[in-house]
Amino acid sequence: MSRPVSADRRLMLAAALGLAGSLGLTGIVAAWLARPPAPASPVVVSALTPRPLVLPAAWLVRPGAAEAAHERIDLAIPWTELTGTVLPGLMRVTATRAPETEAPLSPARRYARFLTAEAQPTAGGLMRRRFRAGTPFEGEDLYLAEGEGSRFAARCTTGRAPEPDAACxxxxxxxxxxxxxRFSAERLPAWSAGLAGLERVFGPDP
Incomplete structure (x- = not known):
């Protein structure tokens, strides 16, 4: 005849079984939380351009507002994804409708009265021009591509920037x-690849 199990032993057995179950459930929950998140669906922005823009959700600074955006969208695009090369950091992009006006003056002409006569070639084929002291742009340099910068130009802080990733x-x-x-001055040599990436993303052709 089997001996009766004491109440204390029954309580200990129940506690052990409960602990084992709890640990097993904790392990399942931890494994579920450790799973990489499912990639978010691309966001379609249709109000700003003749053709809808299909953008990765991870690029959007405010994903919830982008689908209904009529005035602007704000993006933070990894340089790696923009250029197809291993470049750290982000390019911050604010996109709005371009005004329907005549072509503006080239950057070299627009800033001519603020610039010194000095011009220095830099990496990536850009020409660096310095702003004169006492002008509104003192403490910045102007970088121009292809002569007067009609294709690309950037103003970059020369000293310590509060946000180095947005110095230009x-x-x-x-x-x-x-x-x-907005981007880091370290990315200036990659201006051509960055511009090509932007034209691929935002250009009129699919």
């Missing part, structure tokens, strides 16, 4: 969009 400002037009770009 460039404004370009791609198709029907005006793009305002």
């Amino acid at each position: 400002l460039s404004e370009i037009r791609v198709g029907s969009l005006a793009l305002r770009l």
